[in-house]
Amino acid sequence: MNAVTPNDSGVVKQLLAILPPHCVITDPRAKKPFETDGLTAVRQMPWVVVLPETVEQVRSVLRVCRESRVPLVPRGAGTGLSGGARPSSDGVLLGLSKLSRIIEIDPENRIARVEPGVRNLAISEAAARYGLYYAPDPSSQIACSIGGNVAENSGGVHCLKYGLTVHNVLGLKLLTIEGDELTIGGATLDSPGYDLLALFTGSEGMLGIVTEVTVRLLPVPATKRLILAAFASLEAAAGTVGRIIANGIIPAGLEMMDARAIAAAEAFVGAGYPTDAAAILLCELDGTHDEVEEQAAQVVRLMRAQQATEVRASRDDADRERMWLGRKAAFPAVGRLAPDYYCMDGTIPRARLAEVLRAIEKLSERFGLAVANVFHAGDGNLHPLILYDSNAEGELDRAEKMGGEILALCVDVGGTVTGEHGVGVEKLDAMCGQFAAPELEQFHRLKSAFDPAGLMNPGKAIPTLARCAEVGGMHVHKGNIAFPEIERF
Amino acid sequence: MARDRDDSVRLIAAVALAAAQDRPLAICGRGSKTFLAPPAIGSMLAVGDHSGVIDYRHDELVLTARAGTPLTELRRILASQRQMLAFDPPTFAGDGSLGGAIATGLSGPGRPWYGAARDAVLGITLINGRAERLVFGGQVMKNVAGYDVSRLMTGAFGTLGVLLDISVKVLPRPHHEATRAFAVDRDTALANVVTWARTPLPLAATCHVDGVLYVRLSGTEKGVRAAATQIGGDELPHGAEFWDSLRDQTHPFFGEGHCFRVALPPAAAYPALPGAWLTEWAGSLRWFRTEATREHVDLAARRLGGHATEFRDPQVPQPFDKGALKYYRRLKDAFDPKAIFNRGRLFQEIGQEAVTEANP
Numbered sequence: 001m002n003a004v005t006p007n008d009s010g011v012v013k014q015l016l017a018i019l020p021p022h023c024v025i026t027d028p029r030a031k032k033p034f035e036t037d038g039l040t041a042v043r044q045m046p047w048v049v050v051l052p053e054t055v056e057q058v059r060s061v062l063r064v065c066r067e068s069r070v071p072l073v074p075r076g077a078g079t080g081l082s083g084g085a086r087p088s089s090d091g092v093l094l095g096l097s098k099l100s101r102i103i104e105i106d107p108e109n110r111i112a113r114v115e116p117g118v119r120n121l122a123i124s125e126a127a128a129r130y131g132l133y134y135a136p137d138p139s140s141q142i143a144c145s146i147g148g149n150v151a152e153n154s155g156g157v158h159c160l161k162y163g164l165t166v167h168n169v170l171g172l173k174l175l176t177i178e179g180d181e182l183t184i185g186g187a188t189l190d191s192p193g194y195d196l197l198a199l200f201t202g203s204e205g206m207l208g209i210v211t212e213v214t215v216r217l218l219p220v221p222a223t224k225r226l227i228l229a230a231f232a233s234l235e236a237a238a239g240t241v242g243r244i245i246a247n248g249i250i251p252a253g254l255e256m257m258d259a260r261a262i263a264a265a266e267a268f269v270g271a272g273y274p275t276d277a278a279a280i281l282l283c284e285l286d287g288t289h290d291e292v293e294e295q296a297a298q299v300v301r302l303m304r305a306q307q308a309t310e311v312r313a314s315r316d317d318a319d320r321e322r323m324w325l326g327r328k329a330a331f332p333a334v335g336r337l338a339p340d341y342y343c344m345d346g347t348i349p350r351a352r353l354a355e356v357l358r359a360i361e362k363l364s365e366r367f368g369l370a371v372a373n374v375f376h377a378g379d380g381n382l383h384p385l386i387l388y389d390s391n392a393e394g395e396l397d398r399a400e401k402m403g404g405e406i407l408a409l410c411v412d413v414g415g416t417v418t419g420e421h422g423v424g425v426e427k428l429d430a431m432c433g434q435f436a437a438p439e440l441e442q443f444h445r446l447k448s449a450f451d452p453a454g455l456m457n458p459g460k461a462i463p464t465l466a467r468c469a470e471v472g473g474m475h476v477h478k479g480n481i482a483f484p485e486i487e488r489f
Numbered sequence: 490m491a492r493d494r495d496d497s498v499r500l501i502a503a504v505a506l507a508a509a510q511d512r513p514l515a516i517c518g519r520g521s522k523t524f525l526a527p528p529a530i531g532s533m534l535a536v537g538d539h540s541g542v543i544d545y546r547h548d549e550l551v552l553t554a555r556a557g558t559p560l561t562e563l564r565r566i567l568a569s570q571r572q573m574l575a576f577d578p579p580t581f582a583g584d585g586s587l588g589g590a591i592a593t594g595l596s597g598p599g600r601p602w603y604g605a606a607r608d609a610v611l612g613i614t615l616i617n618g619r620a621e622r623l624v625f626g627g628q629v630m631k632n633v634a635g636y637d638v639s640r641l642m643t644g645a646f647g648t649l650g651v652l653l654d655i656s657v658k659v660l661p662r663p664h665h666e667a668t669r670a671f672a673v674d675r676d677t678a679l680a681n682v683v684t685w686a687r688t689p690l691p692l693a694a695t696c697h698v699d700g701v702l703y704v705r706l707s708g709t710e711k712g713v714r715a716a717a718t719q720i721g722g723d724e725l726p727h728g729a730e731f732w733d734s735l736r737d738q739t740h741p742f743f744g745e746g747h748c749f750r751v752a753l754p755p756a757a758a759y760p761a762l763p764g765a766w767l768t769e770w771a772g773s774l775r776w777f778r779t780e781a782t783r784e785h786v787d788l789a790a791r792r793l794g795g796h797a798t799e800f801r802d803p804q805v806p807q808p809f810d811k812g813a814l815k816y817y818r819r820l821k822d823a824f825d826p827k828a829i830f831n832r833g834r835l836f837q838e839i840g841q842e843a844v845t846e847a848n849p
C-alpha cells in the first residue's frame with residue numbers, strides 16, 4: 001500500500017495552500033462516496049480528493065501533480081459506467097462538479113457556453129425559454145455532467161438522428177498537465193488545424209482537463225410521435241429496424257426491448273407494454289407536423305408488413321411520455337429481478353442484431369445467468385444486462401466472463417466493445433481483442449503527446465501490450481494468472 | 490469507371506522505403522484540391538490507384554471504400570439506393586477522391602444540418618510514418634473504443650498518415666427538396682436565416698449572394714410544402730444545380746481574384762471591410778472577395794470570434810494558435826516521427842511558423 005499518508009504529505013500541504021480547506025478531502029468517511037463511479041463493482045479509496053471551485057484552482061492542482069509527479073484522476077458527476085473515474089490509491093481525485101456555471105446561452109448563435117460540471121439536462125432547461133435544447137441525452141442526463149459527456153463521448157436515445165457528444169460540441173477550453181491552456185473551436189462550425197475537438201471527445205480524461213464547453217443548441221422539434229410495435233420474434237423486430245432505415249426514415253430514436261425487459265418494466269411501472277411479445281420496438285419520429293404525420297404512416301405500414309402483432313401511436317405528448325415510461329424505467333426495473341446486473345455496451349452492424357441476440361441467449365444458458373436486453377436498436381448499440389448475485393460464490397466472475405464473450409462476439413461480427421460507455425478500467429481486456437499491438441502503441445504515443453509523464457488518469461482506456469499478452473495467455477494457464485499484482489477488472 | 494484495385498502493399502512498401510531513406514513524400518489522390526494549401530515537399534506518392542468500394546450496406550447507412558475512389562463514382566453508387574454522402578464534399582473542377590475529401594475535411598452547403606466530413610467518418614485504415622497499417626474506428630455508428638484517430642485524420646491534409654480505406658456514414662436522400670428565393674439585402678438575409686435556424690423548419694442550406702437569399706428545404710413532400718408556405722419566397726427551378734455550383738465553386742461569384750473563407754459565429758455582423766460577400770451555412774460560412782490583406786481580414790474575423798483563411802493558393806500555411814502548435818507538432822511526431830508525409834503543406838519548417846495569438 002501507499003507509504004505516504006495524507007496528513008504528513010507535502011502534496012496535501014501544497015493542495016491546502018492553493019485550495020480552501022473544504023475543497024480538499026482526506027477524511028476516509030468523506031472520501032467514501034468517491035471510491036466508485038457508476039460501475040460499482042470497481043472500488044478504490046482515493047488518496048486525496050480535491051473539488052476546486054475555479055479554473056485557476058484547477059490549474060494549480062495540475063501544477064502540484066506535475067511537479068510532484070502524482071497521478072491525477074478526473075471525475076465529473078461519477079455516473080460513468082466503465083470505471084473511468086476509478087481513483088488511484090496514490091493519486092489525486094480531481095472532482096469538477098463545483099465548476100457548474102452556465103456562462104452563456106446565446107440563442108442567436110444557437111450555442112451554450114458552460115463549465116464542465118454543469119449537468120447535461122440543465123443545459124436544455126436553460127435553453128428551453130428560447131425554444132432550443134441540447135440533443136445528446138444519456139440516460140443519466142439528470143445527473144451526469146457535460147464534462148463527463150465530453151470525456152466519454154456520451155450517446156443516448158436520440159443519437160441516431162442527432163449524433164453523439166462529438167457531433168454536438170463546438171468548442172472546448174482545456175488545460176494540459178504541462179500547464180498549457182488550449183482553446184479549441186468556439187462558436188464557428190470549424191477551425192483550422194488538427195481536429196483536437198474530436199480527439200479530446202471520448203478521450204476519457206487521459207489527455208487534459210476540460211474547463212469550458214461550447215455546445216450547439218437545436219430548435220425543439222414542433223412535433224414528436226412515438227410508435228410502439230410488438231413482435232412475436234426477435235428476428236421480426238430486428239428486421240423491422242433495417243426496413244425503417246432502408247426506407248429513408250431516420251427516427252429520432254429507435255429502441256428495442258426483449259421479453260424479460262418488457263416483463264420487468266411492466267411489473268415496475270405498468271406502462272401498458274404487451275407482455276406476451278418476444279420484443280417491442282419504440283420508434284420516435286420528430287420534425288414538423290406534416291413531416292411527422294407522413295413518416296408515422298409509413299412506419300406503421302412497415303411495422304405491419306413485418307408482422308407486428310400490435311402497433312400503436314402516441315395520441316399526444318402526455319401519451320408519448322407514458323409510452324416512454326417503461327423504456328426509461330427499464331434499467332431500474334431489471335435491477336429488481338436480481339441483486340446485481342452487469343450492463344454491456346457493444347455495438348454491432350444492425351443486420352446482425354437477431355443473430356447476436358440469439359448468440360447471447362446461448363451464452364446465457366451456458367453461463368447459467370439470465371440476460372435482459374433493452375437497447376438502442378437504431379444504431380446497433382446493445383445493452384445486454386447480465387443478472388447475477390454478487391453474494392453468490394463465483395457469480396460476479398461468471399458474469400464478467402460472459403460479458404467478455406459478448407464483447408468478443410461484437411468484435412467478431414464487425415462491431416466494437418463500447419458504443420457509448422467508454423473503456424475505463426472495465427473493457428481493457430476486451431480492447432486487446434479489438435486492436436492489434438501497433439494500434440495500441442499508436443494510442444500510447446498519442447497520449448504521450450499530451451501527457452509525456454503519464455500522470456493523467458493512468459491505466460485507463462488503453463491496455464498495455466504486456467496486459468494484452470497476458471490476456472492471451474490467461475486461457476492457456478486455466479486461471480493461474482501470472483503477475484497477480486496487476487489489477488484486472 | 491475507375492478500376493477496383495487494392496494498391497496498399499505497394500503504398501506500404503513505398504512509405505517504408507521513404508522512411509528508411511528519410512525522404513519526404515507528397516501524397517496525391519486525384520489532384521483536385523492541390524490549390525488548398527502550399528505544395529508538399531518530396532516525391533509524389535500517388536494513391537489514386539487504390540480505388541473501389543469495399544463494402545456498401547445501404548440498410549446499415551455505411552459505405553467503406555478505398556481512398557482513391559472517385560467521389561463521382563460514390564455519388565452514382567449511393568444514388569442507386571437513394572442515398573448520399575451527407576457532408577456533400579466539393580469536387581471542384583477535377584474529380585476528387587474520397588481520401589482527398591477526408592484529408593481536406595471540406596463539406597458542402599448542407600453542413601450545418603447534415604454534418605461535416607468529420608461527423609460522417611466512422612473508421613479509417615491508414616499507413617503511419619513507421620509504415621504500419623493501422624485500423625481505427627469501424628463500420629458502426631457508435632464507437633468509443635480508443636482515441637478518435639479517424640476524425641483526427643479528417644482535415645489533417647495527409648500530414649499524419651496515408652489514408653487507405655475509409656468508412657463513412659451515409660444518409661437517405663430526402664424525398665423532396667425545394668429552393669426558395671428572396672430578393673433581400675445581406676443584413677436582412679442574415680437576420681432571416683438566424684431566425685429560421687432557431688425555428689423547427691426543415692432547412693437544408695442557405696446562401697445569400699448578389700442581393701438574393703436562397704433557402705433549400707428538404708424532407709417529405711408535405712413537410713417541405715408547409716415550410717415553403719411558412720417562409721415565403723419564390724420557387725427557384727433547378728435548385729440542385731445552384732447548390733452544386735456553390736459546393737464546387739463554379740458559381741460566378743468565385744470567378745476571379747482573391748477569395749477568403751471566413752468562418753464566423755452565425756449571427757455575427759458583417760465586418761466593415763470593402764468587398765463582396767457570399768454567405769452560406771445560415772451565416773456560419775462567408776466567402777469574401779476583397780482587396781484587403783490577409784492580416785486585415787483575419788483580424789476582423791478573430792474580433793468576431795471566427796477566423797479567415799485564403800482559400801486558393803495560399804503562399805504560406807494557415808497561421809495556428811501558438812499553444813495548439815506545440816501539440817500539433819507532438820501529434821505529428823507521434824504518427825510520423827521522421828516527418829515524411831506532406832512536409833510544408835500544413836506547417837512551415839520548424840523555426841518559420843506563422844503564429845497568431847489565441848485571443849488578440
